[in-house]
Amino acid sequence: MRGLKDKVTIVTGAGNGIGRGIALRMAQEGCKLVIADIDMKGAGETVRLIQEAGGTAEARQVDLRKVPDIDALIDGVYETYGTIDILVNNAGIQIREWATDFPEEKFDFLMDLNLKAYYFASRAAARHMKQQENGGSIVCISSANSECFTTRRSPYNISKAAVNGLAGTLAVEWGRFNIRINAVAPGYVMTDMVRQGIAEGIIDIDTNLKVIPMKRLLSTEEIGNAVCFLASQEASGITGQTLFVDGGWSRCGLPEEKDL
Numbered sequence: 001m002r003g004l005k006d007k008v009t010i011v012t013g014a015g016n017g018i019g020r021g022i023a024l025r026m027a028q029e030g031c032k033l034v035i036a037d038i039d040m041k042g043a044g045e046t047v048r049l050i051q052e053a054g055g056t057a058e059a060r061q062v063d064l065r066k067v068p069d070i071d072a073l074i075d076g077v078y079e080t081y082g083t084i085d086i087l088v089n090n091a092g093i094q095i096r097e098w099a100t101d102f103p104e105e106k107f108d109f110l111m112d113l114n115l116k117a118y119y120f121a122s123r124a125a126a127r128h129m130k131q132q133e134n135g136g137s138i139v140c141i142s143s144a145n146s147e148c149f150t151t152r153r154s155p156y157n158i159s160k161a162a163v164n165g166l167a168g169t170l171a172v173e174w175g176r177f178n179i180r181i182n183a184v185a186p187g188y189v190m191t192d193m194v195r196q197g198i199a200e201g202i203i204d205i206d207t208n209l210k211v212i213p214m215k216r217l218l219s220t221e222e223i224g225n226a227v228c229f230l231a232s233q234e235a236s237g238i239t240g241q242t243l244f245v246d247g248g249w250s251r252c253g254l255p256e257e258k259d260l
């Protein structure tokens, strides 16, 4: 895809799961990756996989629940490379409990990572991008849960709906600086987040497939493809949008009667 070669790209939460898939895919397009994660073992493994495939990557540790840590990460990358071209806000967590029982501290924990970190990382990156001739591109990983609301995930669903709004509202402010910001909303991808839901007895994949028209889960590579597109020059006129990569889930009403 045009406009990705040698672009300095930070992917948060790329030490595992979808973030790793996004980083691998962007490295294939020639991006220079900064793998930003709290888990340095996972981040190191992503770097190893990228380098083994001939790409360029380094790992940096960050706790995205702390705004000073976020600023240090983004400013540190700018100091090293003299530019920040692409930021992918990906790190997120899921906590599954009924809304009537949801504890305040768990609500704050989730929102700090799934929403507040996206906002402050975007802010820190945009402060550099607005000075750059070519601006920059930010992609936020949302979820099909931003529109398809499921039980026992209310703070998560709310955080993801807010991420779609975050991309829209910052696009309006930052278009004048040539900074584009969009969201990608994945359906189910088999990562630790989903494996945990299955282990808790809350996710049942066979039931979920009844309302997913393509009748399968998504791969991390498919999410990476959408991120590459939105970050690239191919999407030069697109900002403030949410692209659903969910096998049609967000377009489905009820399951077919024969499936019931």
Ligand SMILES: NC(=O)c1ccc[n+]([C@@H]2O[C@H](COP(=O)([O-])OP(=O)(O)OC[C@H]3O[C@@H](n4cnc5c(N)ncnc54)[C@H](O)[C@@H]3O)[C@@H](O)[C@H]2O)c1
Binding pocket: 012, 013, 014, 015, 016, 017, 018, 019, 036, 037, 038, 039, 042, 062, 063, 064, 065, 090, 091, 092, 093, 113, 141, 142, 143, 144, 185, 186, 187, 188, 189, 190, 191, 192, 193, 194
């Ligand atoms: N897996 C799915 O089906 C699915 C579907 C839709 C959206 N998503 C979204 O995709 C994103 C990635 O999810 P995943 O399934 O790959 O999750 P995951 O649990 O496999 O990976 C999350 C990564 O974030 C890192 N992380 C956690 N807390 C952090 C912190 N405080 N600071 C820095 N890094 C931290 C973890 O170390 C890990 O590497 C999330 O935003 C999630 O909401 C996932």
